[in-house]
Amino acid sequence: MIRDASSPVPSLGKDLLGLEPLSTDQIQLILDTAEPFKEVSERAIKKVPTLRGKTIVNLFYEASTRTRIAFEFAEKRLSADTVNIAAAGSSVEKGESLVDTARNLEAMRIDMVVVRHPSSGAAAFLADRIASNVINAGDGWHEHPTQGLLDLLTIRDKFGRIDGLKVCICGDILHSRVARSNIWGLLKLGAAVAVCGPRSLLPRGIEELGVQVFGRPEEAIEWADVLNVLRLQLERMQGGYIPSLGEFYRVFGITQERLDRAPRDLLILHPGPMNRGVEIDSRVADGPHSVILQQVTNGIAVRMAVLYLLAGGTPERADVSKGEG
Amino acid sequence: MKPILLKGGRVIDPAPQLDQTADVLIEDGRITAVEPNIAAGDGVETVDVSGMVVAPGLIDVHVHFREPGKEEAETVATGAQSAAAGGFTSVCSMPNTQPVTDNQAAVGFIVKQASAANSARVFPYGAISVGQNGEQLAEFARLIEAGVVALSDDGHPVVSSHLMRTALEYAQVFGIPIANHCEELTLADRGTMHEGVVSTRLGLKGIPAAAEDIMVARDVILAELTGGHIHLCHVSTKGAVDIIRRAKDKGVRVTAEVTPHHLTLTHEECEGYNTNAKMNPPLREEADVAALREGLRDGTIDLIATDHAPHHYEAKERDFDEAPFGIIGLETALGLGVHELIGGGVLSLPDLIRRMSTEPARAFHLEGGTLGKGKPADVVVFDPDATWTVDPSRFYSKSRNTPYTDHTLTGRVERTIVGGRTVYERAT
Numbered sequence A: 001m002i003r004d005a006s007s008p009v010p011s012l013g014k015d016l017l018g019l020e021p022l023s024t025d026q027i028q029l030i031l032d033t034a035e036p037f038k039e040v041s042e043r044a045i046k047k048v049p050t051l052r053g054k055t056i057v058n059l060f061y062e063a064s065t066r067t068r069i070a071f072e073f074a075e076k077r078l079s080a081d082t083v084n085i086a087a088a089g090s091s092v093e094k095g096e097s098l099v100d101t102a103r104n105l106e107a108m109r110i111d112m113v114v115v116r117h118p119s120s121g122a123a124a125f126l127a128d129r130i131a132s133n134v135i136n137a138g139d140g141w142h143e144h145p146t147q148g149l150l151d152l153l154t155i156r157d158k159f160g161r162i163d164g165l166k167v168c169i170c171g172d173i174l175h176s177r178v179a180r181s182n183i184w185g186l187l188k189l190g191a192a193v194a195v196c197g198p199r200s201l202l203p204r205g206i207e208e209l210g211v212q213v214f215g216r217p218e219e220a221i222e223w224a225d226v227l228n229v230l231r232l233q234l235e236r237m238q239g240g241y242i243p244s245l246g247e248f249y250r251v252f253g254i255t256q257e258r259l260d261r262a263p264r265d266l267l268i269l270h271p272g273p274m275n276r277g278v279e280i281d282s283r284v285a286d287g288p289h290s291v292i293l294q295q296v297t298n299g300i301a302v303r304m305a306v307l308y309l310l311a312g313g314t315p316e317r318a319d320v321s322k323g324e325g
Numbered sequence B: 001m002k003p004i005l006l007k008g009g010r011v012i013d014p015a016p017q018l019d020q021t022a023d024v025l026i027e028d029g030r031i032t033a034v035e036p037n038i039a040a041g042d043g044v045e046t047v048d049v050s051g052m053v054v055a056p057g058l059i060d061v062h063v064h065f066r067e068p069g070k071e072e073a074e075t076v077a078t079g080a081q082s083a084a085a086g087g088f089t090s091v092c093s094m095p096n097t098q099p100v101t102d103n104q105a106a107v108g109f110i111v112k113q114a115s116a117a118n119s120a121r122v123f124p125y126g127a128i129s130v131g132q133n134g135e136q137l138a139e140f141a142r143l144i145e146a147g148v149v150a151l152s153d154d155g156h157p158v159v160s161s162h163l164m165r166t167a168l169e170y171a172q173v174f175g176i177p178i179a180n181h182c183e184e185l186t187l188a189d190r191g192t193m194h195e196g197v198v199s200t201r202l203g204l205k206g207i208p209a210a211a212e213d214i215m216v217a218r219d220v221i222l223a224e225l226t227g228g229h230i231h232l233c234h235v236s237t238k239g240a241v242d243i244i245r246r247a248k249d250k251g252v253r254v255t256a257e258v259t260p261h262h263l264t265l266t267h268e269e270c271e272g273y274n275t276n277a278k279m280n281p282p283l284r285e286e287a288d289v290a291a292l293r294e295g296l297r298d299g300t301i302d303l304i305a306t307d308h309a310p311h312h313y314e315a316k317e318r319d320f321d322e323a324p325f326g327i328i329g330l331e332t333a334l335g336l337g338v339h340e341l342i343g344g345g346v347l348s349l350p351d352l353i354r355r356m357s358t359e360p361a362r363a364f365h366l367e368g369g370t371l372g373k374g375k376p377a378d379v380v381v382f383d384p385d386a387t388w389t390v391d392p393s394r395f396y397s398k399s400r401n402t403p404y405t406d407h408t409l410t411g412r413v414e415r416t417i418v419g420g421r422t423v424y425e426r427a428t
Helices: A024-040 A066-076 A100-105 A124-131 A145-159 A175-188 A217-223 A233-241 A245-252 A255-259 A292-310 B074-084 B104-117 B140-146 B163-174 B195-200 B208-227 B237-248 B259-264 B268-274 B286-298 B333-342 B347-361
Strands: A053-059 A080-085 A112-117 A133-139 A166-172 A192-196 A212-213 A227-228 A266-270 B004-014 B018-027 B028-033 B045-048 B053-056 B058-063 B089-093 B122-127 B151-153 B179-180 B231-232 B254-258 B377-387 B408-419 B421-425
Touching: A024 A145, A024 A175, A024 A292, A053 A066, A053 A100, A066 A080, A066 A112, A066 A133, A066 A145, A066 A292, A100 A124, A112 A124, A124 B268, A133 A145, A133 A292, A145 A175, A145 A266, A145 A292, A166 A217, A175 A192, A212 A217, A217 A255, A233 B122, A255 B018, A255 B028, A266 A292, B004 B347, B004 B377, B028 B254, B053 B347, B058 B074, B058 B333, B058 B347, B074 B104, B074 B122, B074 B408, B074 B421, B089 B377, B089 B408, B104 B122, B104 B140, B122 B140, B140 B163, B163 B179, B163 B208, B163 B286, B195 B268, B208 B231, B208 B237, B208 B254, B237 B254, B237 B286, B254 B286, B259 B286, B259 B333, B333 B347, B333 B377, B333 B408
Parallel strands: A053 A080, A053 A112, A112 A133, A166 A192, A166 A227, A192 A212, A227 A266, B004 B045, B004 B053, B058 B089, B089 B122, B122 B151, B151 B179, B179 B231, B231 B254
Antiparallel strands: B004 B018, B018 B028, B053 B377, B377 B408, B408 B421
């Protein structure tokens, strides 16, 4: 879906904290802006000068491979200067507070902070207190907006639209920031959204967000065009939300046998990292309808778009025609 | 001490159901006359209080003054002065200081600091268990000798039903209440706000209302079993109100308090990860607020208490998960009561005073709570019609952690008198 060129261009504002506060137009803008950036990664020289001279700090208080690397690639392919800070081995270990760390970074005259933090609201907390652009790379159970955006882009690539699709998010919704960002993004773009998982992993009042709830994956598969299968966060399962991983797989696993009974082919997404044989079966993950690796590729384009737009760029002027040098 | 004559106010004393224009004469720290047209004798300080309400000083049975241990947030002196500025003449301070008031020496220190503060009266709670660890009973008799008026492990619920039963039994001979913070911890499981659609949206771990209901039910059952007096701190749920109502119908010795914030705010206040809306029990839903108001109106809930919980600015200036629970309340309680509860048609003015003075005195067996002749002259004078805007920088409390910044309230304290001495007078 391409925006009408005559309509006014919405801006993203200072920060990207979540998809809940964004308008439909703002989300469309990011997805449309991501399109030309996809091509940059296909070149022999994967670099454009768009953010030359900008300094970006990737501040990760939680382990991350995919998201951190995708941000770093996006930044480098836009020619920004980047610094990575992980909580372990930094002044955070010496008890420095989030806001002091950020203010110190800002004193070094940085332009943007990409932050991943175990506490919900941490990105907003930071954004309220520093002048740099803040991009939320996942805060607690709250939101992971760039993941939501790359999921949207991947679905749109496949269907040419989001509007009118039926998307079910499966698994541990309670602890999932990916689920919340997907719910907001999909609803704003006109999809029908459902969640499916054991009731003990669905947060209270989830229906009030405007989503349907399925107790069993068979019902979800019968209904949906797209399944977004979430990672079962093994480290959180100490809390006794489910009896065992084996039982979870047996009742809630997205398996080929279950998909074989679907009335139509379902597009399969997974934000990674996967627990094969827990929430998803390898035949599904590696099957013809899985777009799990396209998600990873799109993750770079979407993040390039977000960085570019927050730096003040407009889609018309996305300077991707000329390569570096 | 100079005698004081408060002239021409609307005198409200709920105990004898007095509500009329009259003068109040205070001599030698006591109330010596309440009647129309008292002539001012020589050397009497006469104060024109026409248009004002003259009432028994407010009593707050649930405050946290952080001394000893966290004097940067509040001391006994600043807390007592904050109380006086809010119209309170007596407060009961919870035992979760550092160290805990689980022994005579620690209690004696609070009593000494309160005496030195020479402002609102501060009555310490003693801990139910040594170190508030929920294991071994503290020495109740010695604590009472040192000056405690009630026992609680507030800050922590009493987890062991056996310990709670024993405390309720053992306290009976001394005639003081056992107060509990009702929260079933395995269900609350380190939640940070009310479990509902707002916690779902914000991605914060919820504390279900059931965590409170379960503990309230247990405690009233144990009060029934033992015949002891259970006082339920800061009731916040509709379910708890229903359970207490049924228990009172059966004649169980239960008293209950509710905070101004649970009567006026909902979990929506946590939007934007507002750490000044983080407290325990958490702000709940509209239906809970309505049930609490009804419970207060019909007497299921006996009294209003603030759970005044000061925290230093730095402590609240962090992400929501990490910020401590609690808000301050002494200087906004009366204004909220008049603005929201009288303005909202829940209570009349005499009912509000009953819930903030008469009933707290009765439940905790404190002197005060009445303007009866010969009683200690603990008196509040306030303008029931004056509106004001909450500006935390003007608080007497050392802390500023309130969700009511910039709220407009009605009812402004003009003068607070403790034992015949004016301890607060509004600057004009």
